[in-house]
Amino acid sequence: MSNTKVLPLLEPEAPESVVPCCPPLTERPLTAGEAERTARMFKALGDPVRLRLFSQVASHEGGEACVCDISDVGVSQPTVSHHLKKLKEAGLLTSERRGTWVYYRVEPSVVAAMGQFLARVD
């Protein structure tokens, strides 16, 4: 008899109901639902400290960072953790716990979709 066990599948940590939105800005007006979702992401980047943290994660070696890698933003470590959580809730970062630390990484599809939404203006 085999002693292998079926391990439960681990669901990847997905942000709640974040769909990379929307049509390019000039194509048509956003619907109320699209605007609601997208505004949530823009709002998450609408705070200077949060935006600096976001750019520290994005530009860190290997494209990921933990609280232990963040420096020079002028706020305490619990505040950094709080802001990183907010960015994750908005779907802009994903996270993975490894040992003592939670590592954050930019969610490329969501951020690229925001970029495309804005980039097509002429």
Add this chain to the structure above:
Amino acid sequence: MSNTKVLPLLEPEAPESVVPCCPPLTERPLTAGEAERTARMFKALGDPVRLRLFSQVASHEGGEACVCDISDVGVSQPTVSHHLKKLKEAGLLTSERRGTWVYYRVEPSVVAAMGQFLARVD
């Protein structure tokens, strides 16, 4: 003798100290100053009603719209005017008065810079 007069030069209506910012997200962390400026623009788009108005202006015929062209966002005309002004203050829209109405237009350089800031993640 000529009766021509030298007309004063009209300064174009420029948003206050808005510089299309920043390096691509993955290149290096934003400085405090860059984050301050850029967060202001993201914050302006971080409200669902304001974001819908912004997309109505961007997708309107000719790339411009006045309050008289805006419909179906569920807020009063004075509220629409207030939001359009906020978007202008953030440097995302420019405006021009023609007759009775003020016409708003997306500022392509600023919005494209925001798009590029986000688009280079991989």
